[in-house]
Amino acid sequence: MSLLELSDVTKRFGGLQAVGHLSFRLEKGEILGLIGPNGAGKTTVFNVINGYYAPTGGEIRFKGERIDGKKPHEVCHLGLARTFQVVKPLARLSVLDNVMVSAFAKTSDRAAARTVALESIAFTGMDSWRDQPAGSLPLGMRKRLEMARALATKPELLLLDENFAGLNPSEVDATMGIVRKIHGSGVTILVIEHNMRVIMSISHRVLAINYGEKLAEGTPEQVANDPKVVEAYLGVAHA
Amino acid sequence: MSLMLEISHIDVFYGDVQVLWDVSFEVKKGEIVALIGANGSGKTTTLATISSLLRPRKGSVTYEGAPIHTRAAHDMVSLGIAHVPEARRLFPEMSVKENLLVGALAPEAKKARPEMLEKVFTIFPRLKERENQAAGTLSGGEQQMAAMARGLMSKPRLLMLDEPSLGLSPLLVGEIFRVIQEVHEQGVTVLLVEQNVFKTLSIADRAYVLENGRVVLEGTGKDLLANDHVKKAYLGL
Numbered sequence: 001m002s003l004l005e006l007s008d009v010t011k012r013f014g015g016l017q018a019v020g021h022l023s024f025r026l027e028k029g030e031i032l033g034l035i036g037p038n039g040a041g042k043t044t045v046f047n048v049i050n051g052y053y054a055p056t057g058g059e060i061r062f063k064g065e066r067i068d069g070k071k072p073h074e075v076c077h078l079g080l081a082r083t084f085q086v087v088k089p090l091a092r093l094s095v096l097d098n099v100m101v102s103a104f105a106k107t108s109d110r111a112a113a114r115t116v117a118l119e120s121i122a123f124t125g126m127d128s129w130r131d132q133p134a135g136s137l138p139l140g141m142r143k144r145l146e147m148a149r150a151l152a153t154k155p156e157l158l159l160l161d162e163n164f165a166g167l168n169p170s171e172v173d174a175t176m177g178i179v180r181k182i183h184g185s186g187v188t189i190l191v192i193e194h195n196m197r198v199i200m201s202i203s204h205r206v207l208a209i210n211y212g213e214k215l216a217e218g219t220p221e222q223v224a225n226d227p228k229v230v231e232a233y234l235g236v237a238h239a
Numbered sequence: 240m241s242l243m244l245e246i247s248h249i250d251v252f253y254g255d256v257q258v259l260w261d262v263s264f265e266v267k268k269g270e271i272v273a274l275i276g277a278n279g280s281g282k283t284t285t286l287a288t289i290s291s292l293l294r295p296r297k298g299s300v301t302y303e304g305a306p307i308h309t310r311a312a313h314d315m316v317s318l319g320i321a322h323v324p325e326a327r328r329l330f331p332e333m334s335v336k337e338n339l340l341v342g343a344l345a346p347e348a349k350k351a352r353p354e355m356l357e358k359v360f361t362i363f364p365r366l367k368e369r370e371n372q373a374a375g376t377l378s379g380g381e382q383q384m385a386a387m388a389r390g391l392m393s394k395p396r397l398l399m400l401d402e403p404s405l406g407l408s409p410l411l412v413g414e415i416f417r418v419i420q421e422v423h424e425q426g427v428t429v430l431l432v433e434q435n436v437f438k439t440l441s442i443a444d445r446a447y448v449l450e451n452g453r454v455v456l457e458g459t460g461k462d463l464l465a466n467d468h469v470k471k472a473y474l475g476l
Contacts, residue, residue, distance in 0.1 A: 036408075037378075037380075037408050037410065037411075038378035038379040038380035038381070038406070038407060038408050038411060039377075039378025039379070039380070039381070085406070086326075136253065136256075137279075138278040138279040138283070139278065139325065139326075139402075140277075140278030140279070141278055141279065162406055165405050165406045166278065166325075166402060166405055166434055167278065167434055168275070168276075168277060168278075168434045168436050168473050168475075169436060169437075169473060169474050169475030169476075170277075170471070170472055170473055170474075170475045171277060171278060171434075172475065173475050194406065194407060194408050194409065194412075196409055232410075233408055233409065233410055234409050234410060235409055235410035235413050
């Protein structure tokens with residue numbers, strides 16, 4: 001049984017098909033990279049997986065159980081967490097309080113939530129930002145806060161939406177280290193990312209989509225060398 | 240080349256927290272100058288100070304020979320400074336064309352609207368295709384193009400870009416850098432903040448490195464690409 005399985009998933013907004021007949025599996029322990037041009041439907045895929053949208057058609061299973069149509073908080077309780085591309089922390093609350101809010105997804109005990117939050121903050125290397133209001137963080141740190149918030153819900157599957165954007169190459173390396181650490185702790189990961197250095201070095205497999213449909217799927221090398229992916233996404237300079 | 244912008248010994252605070260410390264640098268007319276640095280090093284704050292969105296507590300910002308750090312932010316546009324902010328900040332419910340027209344509200348720019356509209360549509364043909372579409376429904380790359388185009392609608396002499404390649408596919412990153420060079424060739428001076436350090440230093444005449452709110456290094460793009468500290472700290476080499 002796959003940890004996550006999408007079968008023939010479609011999502012339409014009025015006449016616009018954002019995701020079309022998409023099927024793929026994610027096995028426990030994998031890191032799967034999701035790439036595609038801007039507007040290809042990557043974030044919409046995340047939105048139908050985590051219950052933000054119900055798909056128009058198709059089935060989504062997590063640990064064998066149908067989750068399409070479930071609410072985001074229900075999906076989160078099953079062990080599936082995500083980060084957001086457009087980060088929206090509670091700006092006036094501290095980093096610690098922001099992460100505690102997420103920890104309350106799995107516990108109603110304040111002390112327990114604090115302990116979990118402190119662990120997530122340490123895990124993501126945000127100790128020195130702990131007491132800062134989240135609104136004062138630079139963008140790269142807000143992206144890292146997204147990871148700490150998601151981790152505090154104790155996920156088995158984590159969806160990362162462009163957590164490397166806005167980082168310089170050295171910061172990208174540091175964040176790759178965090179993602180590897182999260183993976184090493186037993187979390188399966190689905191990651192949307194434009195930085196091909198990241199995709200090529202952390203993904204076990206890569207799925208490329210365009211116009212909401214599958215363009216290519218395979219090892220990072222297979223996908224990066226696929227002529228369709230080069231044309232739609234990478235550009236000739238990368239080939 | 241004559242001096243266009245001179246930042247001289249500025250200290251900038253958010254409340255009690257000091258973010259910029261004695262920052263000085265200059266941009267000459269016709270240059271592409273880049274600011275690079277880690278997250279939280281003060282790059283965005285520097286651009287906000289030049290735009291008079293923040294006031295320096297000490298030091299001055301001089302543009303074309305006159306101090307501007309005491310002026311209002313809305314004066315900057317008519318002075319010829321356009322600021323394309325991080326994360327685009329378009330008006331999502333307004334059409335692409337309406338967003339572009341908002342970029343040309345100053346009297347002189349307003350007169351030139353038809354001409355400028357045609358010009359930005361030539362640079363960004365994709366926006367012409369989508370001129371009547373709500374800006375919020377554009378893809379990330381198209382939104383970045385619209386934000387740059389809106390900045391250009393004011394006929395700026397100095398264009399400040401804050402992370403224009405953020406969130407864009409490799410193909411579009413190449414496209415955005417091509418456009419920056421094209422705009423520059425048309426005579427616009429460019430101050431560029433970017434995390435794509437390699438591409439940025441490749442097109443920049445000169446660059447300054449900010450660390451913890453201080454300028455720690457400066458040089459030509461080429462020199463900094465070869466600099467050991469830059470390689471290690473910013474290029475991940």
